[in-house]
Amino acid sequence: MTEGSGEPQGGAPVKQAPEAVAPAQLRVQRATLSSRIGLAVGVAVVVVLALGPLWALDSVLRTLISFLTLLALAQMWNLLAGYAGLVSIGQQAYVGLGAYALLLFADTLGLPLLVSVLVAGVVGTLVALPTALLAFRLRGGYFAIGTWVIAEVYRLVITNVSQLGGGSGLTLRAASAFDRTTRLFLTYELALAVGVGAVAVTYLLLRRRLGLALTAVRDSEQSAQSLGVPVFRAKLVAYLVAAFGCSLAGAVIYLNLLRVQPEAAFSVNWTAFMIFIVLIGGVGTIEGPIIGTIVFFVLQETLSGYGAWYLVLLGAVAVLVTLLARRGLWGLVADRTGWSLFPVQRRLEER
Amino acid sequence: MPLLEVDRLASFYGDFQALFDVTLAVDEGETVAVIGANGAGKSTLLRTVAGLQDRATGTVAFDGRPLDGVPTHRRLGLGIAMVPEGRRIFPSLTVEENLKVGVVRGRPGRWDLASVLELFGALADKRGRPGSLLSGGEQQMLAIGRALMANPRLLLLDEVSLGLAPLVVRRIYETLPEICGAGATVVVVEQDVGQALAGADRVYCLLEGRVALHGRPADLTREQITDAYFGLGGPGGSSLAPRSNP
Amino acid sequence: MTWVNVVTQGILLGGLYALFATGLSLMFGVMRLVNLAHGDLSIVAAFLALAIVDGTGLNPLWTLLVVVPAMAGLGYLLQRGLLNFALRGDDPLPPVLVTFGLSIILQNLLLEVFSADSQGLDAGRVENASVRLSDGLAVGWFPLLTLVTAVAVLTGLQLLLSRTQLGRSFRATSDDPEAASLVGLDHRHVFAMATAIALATVAVAGLFLGVRTTFTPSIGPTRLIFAFEAVIIGGLGSIWGTLAGGLVLGVAQALGAQFSPGWGVLAGHLVFLAVLAFRPTGLLGRKVPA
Numbered sequence: 001m002t003e004g005s006g007e008p009q010g011g012a013p014v015k016q017a018p019e020a021v022a023p024a025q026l027r028v029q030r031a032t033l034s035s036r037i038g039l040a041v042g043v044a045v046v047v048v049l050a051l052g053p054l055w056a057l058d059s060v061l062r063t064l065i066s067f068l069t070l071l072a073l074a075q076m077w078n079l080l081a082g083y084a085g086l087v088s089i090g091q092q093a094y095v096g097l098g099a100y101a102l103l104l105f106a107d108t109l110g111l112p113l114l115v116s117v118l119v120a121g122v123v124g125t126l127v128a129l130p131t132a133l134l135a136f137r138l139r140g141g142y143f144a145i146g147t148w149v150i151a152e153v154y155r156l157v158i159t160n161v162s163q164l165g166g167g168s169g170l171t172l173r174a175a176s177a178f179d180r181t182t183r184l185f186l187t188y189e190l191a192l193a194v195g196v197g198a199v200a201v202t203y204l205l206l207r208r209r210l211g212l213a214l215t216a217v218r219d220s221e222q223s224a225q226s227l228g229v230p231v232f233r234a235k236l237v238a239y240l241v242a243a244f245g246c247s248l249a250g251a252v253i254y255l256n257l258l259r260v261q262p263e264a265a266f267s268v269n270w271t272a273f274m275i276f277i278v279l280i281g282g283v284g285t286i287e288g289p290i291i292g293t294i295v296f297f298v299l300q301e302t303l304s305g306y307g308a309w310y311l312v313l314l315g316a317v318a319v320l321v322t323l324l325a326r327r328g329l330w331g332l333v334a335d336r337t338g339w340s341l342f343p344v345q346r347r348l349e350e351r
Numbered sequence: 352m353p354l355l356e357v358d359r360l361a362s363f364y365g366d367f368q369a370l371f372d373v374t375l376a377v378d379e380g381e382t383v384a385v386i387g388a389n390g391a392g393k394s395t396l397l398r399t400v401a402g403l404q405d406r407a408t409g410t411v412a413f414d415g416r417p418l419d420g421v422p423t424h425r426r427l428g429l430g431i432a433m434v435p436e437g438r439r440i441f442p443s444l445t446v447e448e449n450l451k452v453g454v455v456r457g458r459p460g461r462w463d464l465a466s467v468l469e470l471f472g473a474l475a476d477k478r479g480r481p482g483s484l485l486s487g488g489e490q491q492m493l494a495i496g497r498a499l500m501a502n503p504r505l506l507l508l509d510e511v512s513l514g515l516a517p518l519v520v521r522r523i524y525e526t527l528p529e530i531c532g533a534g535a536t537v538v539v540v541e542q543d544v545g546q547a548l549a550g551a552d553r554v555y556c557l558l559e560g561r562v563a564l565h566g567r568p569a570d571l572t573r574e575q576i577t578d579a580y581f582g583l584g585g586p587g588g589s590s591l592a593p594r595s596n597p
Numbered sequence: 598m599t600w601v602n603v604v605t606q607g608i609l610l611g612g613l614y615a616l617f618a619t620g621l622s623l624m625f626g627v628m629r630l631v632n633l634a635h636g637d638l639s640i641v642a643a644f645l646a647l648a649i650v651d652g653t654g655l656n657p658l659w660t661l662l663v664v665v666p667a668m669a670g671l672g673y674l675l676q677r678g679l680l681n682f683a684l685r686g687d688d689p690l691p692p693v694l695v696t697f698g699l700s701i702i703l704q705n706l707l708l709e710v711f712s713a714d715s716q717g718l719d720a721g722r723v724e725n726a727s728v729r730l731s732d733g734l735a736v737g738w739f740p741l742l743t744l745v746t747a748v749a750v751l752t753g754l755q756l757l758l759s760r761t762q763l764g765r766s767f768r769a770t771s772d773d774p775e776a777a778s779l780v781g782l783d784h785r786h787v788f789a790m791a792t793a794i795a796l797a798t799v800a801v802a803g804l805f806l807g808v809r810t811t812f813t814p815s816i817g818p819t820r821l822i823f824a825f826e827a828v829i830i831g832g833l834g835s836i837w838g839t840l841a842g843g844l845v846l847g848v849a850q851a852l853g854a855q856f857s858p859g860w861g862v863l864a865g866h867l868v869f870l871a872v873l874a875f876r877p878t879g880l881l882g883r884k885v886p887a
Contacts, residue, residue, distance in 0.1 A: 087693045089633075134870060137877045138829075140689045141631020141696075145825045146873070149866060152822065156863040268818065272701060279694065308705035315701035322694040323682050401779060427781035439776040441769045452765045453780035497780060 038341030046196055053185040061188045065256050067297055068195030069249045070273065074281075074289035075198040076245040077274035082284030083206065084238035085218040087140075089271045090147025093131075093154050094124045094243045096265035098250025100158055103165075103260055106174035113174060117190060117251045124247025125240050127154075132239045136232070148268065155266035169261030172254065187256050194252050198245050203286050203342045205241065210234060218284070276314050279321045282328030286342035291329050352415055354379040354536050355400065355505055360409035362392075362399045369395040371560045373409075379504070382527070382537045384551035386544050388580060391557040393540040394436050397507045400538075401433040402426050413505065430458060432503035436510045436540075438490040440497065442483035446474055449482055449493055453500045460502030461533045467496040470526055488519035495523070499530065506530065508539040512546060524550060544576065558582045602734055603851050609736060611827075611847025612744030613809065615840045616802040617820055618827035619750055620795030622839045625828075627767045627791040630684060633696035635824060637703040637817030638796060639803030642668050644707055644814075646804050647716055657718035657808055665800045672796030676789040684788070700817065707814035718807035743805050747840065750798055755836050757794075767791055819862075826869040832882020841880050 031039075052061055073091070080086045101120035105111045111119065131150055138146040159167050175183050205211060213234040216224035225231045254260050273296065281292025303310040321328060327335070334340065353376035362370040370392045377383045385393045399407050402423035411418045413429060421429070440449050450464055468475040471492040477485065485493060491511055498506060512520040520543065527550055531537055541547035548554060548568040556564040556579040564571065564579035577583070621635050632638075645667065646660040683695040726738040758764035770777040770787045778784060806812060806820070823846060831842020846865050853864020872879060 081690060085689060087690055089693075089697060134873055137873055140629070141625075141633070141693050142825070142829070144633070144693045144697075145631065145822065148818075149822055149826065149869065153863065153866045153870065156859070156866065160857075160859050160863070272697075275694065275697065283690065308708040311705040312702050312709070315698040315705065318698035319679070319695050319702070322691050322698070323679075326691075403775060403778070422783070423778040424781050424783045427779070433779050435776060435779060439773055441772040441776065443768050443772055444765060448765050448768075451762070452769045452777075452782070501781065 032338075032340055034337075034339040035341055038339075042341070046192075049192055050189070052188060052192070058181075058184060061184055062256070063297070065188055065191040065252070067293060068191040069253045069256075070277065070296070071195045071289060071293045072198035072245055072249040073270065073274050074277040074293055075202050075286070076242040076249070077271070078278045078283060078286075078289050079202050079205070079238055079245075080242045082278065082288075083211070083214040083218055084235050085214075085221070086235060086239065087144045088147040088242075089144045089268065089275075090135075090149070090151040091242065091246050091274060092266050092268055092270040093147070093151035094128065094246035095250035095253065095270050096151070096154060096158070096262065097124045097127055098247030099254035099260045099265045100164060101247065102251040102254060103170055103172060107170070107172060110174070113177075113186070113255070114190070116174070117248065117255065120251035121244045121248035124250075125244045128240050128243030131243075132236055136235065151266055151268070155262050158266075159262045165260070165262075167262060169259060169264075172258045172260065175255065175258060187252065190252050190255065194245075194248050198249070199286060199290070199342075201241065201245070206286070210237060214238060272314070276318050278328075279318050280328055282330035282334075283326075285328075285330050285334070287334075287340075288328050288330040295329070353377055354414055355538070356410070356412040357396070357400070358410045358412070360396070360399060360407060360411065362395050362404050363406040364395075365405075369560055370399070370407075373557070373560070373562055375555055375562060375565065377505075377536060377538055379536050380531070380534075381552045382531055382539065382550060384547035384554045385538065385540045385557060386542075386547050386554060386576075386580065387557035387563075389542075390559070392560040393557055394509050395560075396557070397433060397509050397538065397540055398435075401431060401435075401507060427453075427501050427503070428458070430502075430504035431507070432498035432501050432505070433507040434491075434494045434498045434509060434511065436513065438487070438494045440482040440485070440490050440493045443481060445479050445481050446485070446493055447478040449497050450500050453497045458502045462499040462502050464500070467499055470499075470529060471496055488515050488523070491515060491519075491523060492526075495526075495530075499535075503535060506535045506537045508537065510540055510542060512541060512543045520546065544580070548576075556580055599855075603855050604848055605730075605734060605736060606740075607848030607851030608844050609740035609744050609847070610851060611844035612740070612747040613802065613805060613843075614823050614827045614846050615843030616743065616747040616750060616798065616805065617824040618831070618839045618843055619747075619754065620797075620799040620802075621821075621824045622828045622833075622836075623754065623791055623798075624795045626834065627771050628684060628788045630680065630692050631696070631825075632680075632792075632795070633693065633821060634699040634703055634817075635795075635799060636820030636822075637700045637707075638668070639799045639806065639820055640707065640812060640814060640817045641703060642800035642803035643718065643807035643812050644711055644716070645800075646718055646807060647711075650718060657720050657804060661801065661804060664804060665797050668800035669793040669797040672792040672794075673789045675796075676792035677785060680792065681785050681788060700821075704814050704817055711814060713813055713815070715811040715813055716807070717811045718804065720808045724808060739805075739808060743809070746801065746805070747843070750801065751836055751840055754794070754798075758836070763790060823865070826865060828879075830869055830872045830879055832879025835879075835881040838879055838881035845880070 049064070052064065056064070073095070077088070077091055080088050080091075098120045101123040102116050105119050106113055106116035135143060135146050135150060158164050164170065178186065206214070213224070213229050213231075216227070216229050217231050217234055221231055250265070254265065277292035277296045278289050279292070280295050281290065282288030299310075299314075303313065325332065355377040357373060357375045360370055360373040361368060373392070373396060385396060387393050395404065398404050400411055400418075402418065402421060413431060418426065441452065444452060447464070450467060468478070473489055474492055474496065477489065482490065482493065495508070495511070511523055515523075524546060527537065539547065539551070551568060553567055554565065554571070555562055556576060558579060559582065563582065564575060617636070617639065621632060624630050624632050642664050646657050646664050649655065649660045649663060650657050679695065679699075680692070683691040720739065724739050727735045728738055728741060729735045758767060766777070766782050766787045767790075769780070770782055770784050774784050777787070827842035827846045828839060829842065830845050831838030831840065845868065849868040850861045850865040854861030856864070
């Protein structure tokens with residue numbers, strides 16, 4: 001300033017500071033009434049589902065397997081896009097990798113099925129590490145296509161390896177060690193574990209510091225970086241977790257379907273479904289993908305007779321939801337009711 | 352009728368309110384200075400007049416016509432041109448291209464490529480140089496020249512002295528009389544109070560989003576201005592309650 | 598001599614890729630939008646040409662006169678009616694999701710209207726005619742035309758950007774959209790003009806593709822991937838980089854295919870990944886793809 005000295009003139013009274021609330025009287029609270037109810041209901045639902053083989057028809061179990069694995073995939077895509085800001089259209093890479101890893105370890109190497117499924121998840125994660133290092137050099141839309149290209153690379157490499165069945169694929173033979181019913185029950189329980197696990201892991205991850213870091217990154221990467229948030233590490237962890245989840249889900253999906261073909265296993269439709277589910281249900285919420293998967297299944301059942309028009313509708317809904325109802329169905333519900341079944345936000349409350 | 356009339360203007364950045372109940376008027380041909388400390392809302396005021404603010408209540412009227420709902424890019428055609436804070440010339444365009452790009456919606460008048468380059472002689476040799484390679488002072492001149500190309504009736508200058516050496520600032524202000532002489536009404540936002548008072552017909556002082564003082568520089572005492580600038584109490588000064596920290 | 602032949606074929610193929618990449622690069626340059634429906638839009642153009650050919654019996658190359666302006670108009674409307682809304686704010690999700698959704702819509706609409714059958718555009722003798730460059734080296738007339746067209750289009754775009762008011766508007770809006778509005782540029786219109794031009798180039802690309810090879814409603818995404826790889830290999834922010842990228846990709850694919858038929862496309866992918874790993878700015882680029 002060029003004029004004046006900046007010194008306060010005499011006689012100006014100083015205002016009193018407001019009463020401060022002593023720290024001991026405040027606490028950080030996360031759970032809400034709705035979340036406590038939701039938790040109780042959720043546990044009950046999981047228990048009922050776990051007992052599925054006792055009360056459900058085979059066909060119902062098969063539908064649930066599809067539902068649970070798709071839910072897992074959707075939660076993983078949501079973790080990436082809704083929380084880490086990484087819009088990937090290449091998650092099908094891990095679905096395919098999981099399937100082929102299962103084939104490799106269960107059939108070729110003769111490991112027990114359960115172990116093979118787990119190892120499939122690990123394999124996906126291991127491949128995801130160098131993949132992330134490459135893909136993270138791109139941002140935004142280019143990152144999206146980059147992940148797609150990488151998925152294509154995996155598909156092409158596998159298609160060109162005849163030991164893995166080449167273009168026509170292979171059938172999982174290790175599963176025939178069990179009789180049909182046992183295999184169904186086993187696959188179902190695995191699917192339940194993967195589905196519930198995906199929701200649980202996402203929720204637990206986001207409750208920790210990683211969750212805060214990711215939210216900061218999603219909101220503004222530059223600001224987060226300038227505040228010392230380990231942006232790269234947070235994104236990498238999210239990407240690896242998502243790879244693990246998608247690979248596990250892929251292994252279970254093909255444990256159910258039995259026949260693995262590269263075009264189907266690495267199809268971008270997997271990602272298209274993930275995107276649709278998360279968009280409809282609500283990006284950036286954990287409850288969203290659950291609702292989205294339900295809606296997706298209902299739509300699939302009712303519209304499957306209409307051929308390609310069904311997909312046109314999916315695409316149109318995705319576009320409309322993105323532009324008009326950014327927060328999806330769960331967003332609409334949460335806005336009105338304030339419910340939060342999987343609360344990751346923290347509030348200050350007085351004791 | 353004043354060329355620019357601002358009535359009870361409130362302006363927001365998202366949820367944050369930067370201007371509260373601002374009323375001012377600028378007559379045609381005047382040079383009005385808006386001064387105030389950092390964060391007082393000076394730039395916000397200009398931005399609102401230019402149409403860049405997402406949310407604002409109250410009225411801004413230009414030549415009697417309210418500017419509600421007129422998008423920024425159309426205001427140039429009406430005769431309002433702003434030289435934004437930080438220059439913001441187009442780095443990948445050359446000096447000449449920077450000047451030419453603004454004539455999409457210009458009005459006829461004295462200023463064209465030749466006369467602007469004559470006004471800012473330092474730029475004339477650098478016609479083909481990309482904007483990114485200019486010095487701060489040259490960029491400021493280019494930014495003003497760019498605004499002039501549209502022959503505005505109202506020229507809004509936001510902090511033209513920011514980050515520039517005093518000599519350069521003086522040289523820029525030396526061109527103001529010629530700009531005004533050609534018929535432009537100028538509203539200049541300035542941190543450099545001395546410079547602002549020297550060239551202005553009237554001055555407004557903003558404090559935390561409100562008008563704390565206004566009048567002709569000759570009628571205002573240094574004490575009054577300081578008070579209004581820093582928001583201090585005292586007789587015959589600011590209209591606001593005393594604060595412990597400006 | 599075979600290797601020279603292979604490289605030449607690769608260069609000619611690269612011309613087509615450069616043509617595909619131009620529109621993608623322009624849209625990203627002006628408005629930071631990666632249009633995931635880019636490839637599908639080229640196939641829309643091919644089918645449009647097919648419909649006209651079926652209706653009139655004209656040589657497909659004549660349909661350019663109708664298809665290119667039609668696609669340009671479609672591009673303008675698409676941008677103003679849909680894509681501009683996806684670009685509001687800084688959120689990276691909406692543009693990707695909207696264009697991805699659009700891609701799905703277009704593919705399946707084409708599927709319903711035209712079926713999944715392989716189609717082709719028959720340009721007659723032009724397709725198979727060849728030009729003899731030297732002993733043992735003959736190039737197809739049509740691939741040569743494609744390369745020449747790509748160079749012409751890129752040159753035209755370069756001139757547009759550097760000499761015209763529209764080009765200045767593109768560059769100014771790309772530099773600083775807010776400052777651009779202060780000088781009277783309506784970004785909604787500027788963006789829409791960019792998309793119009795991008796779709797015009799993609800229409801030419803789609804048509805040439807349809808003549809060169811068969812097409813179905815679902816090959817759009819692969820076209821997008823090749824265009825994208827060409828842009829990255831060549832480097833962002835550079836028009837001639839787009840040409841260079843296309844040529845490198847074409848040559849890589851041609852060489853890979855010599856090795857084994859299934860390896861052509863894969864070789865291109867590997868070159869792309871190598872560029873990403875060791876030289877992210879691309880061959881001629883000025884910016885990192887961020």
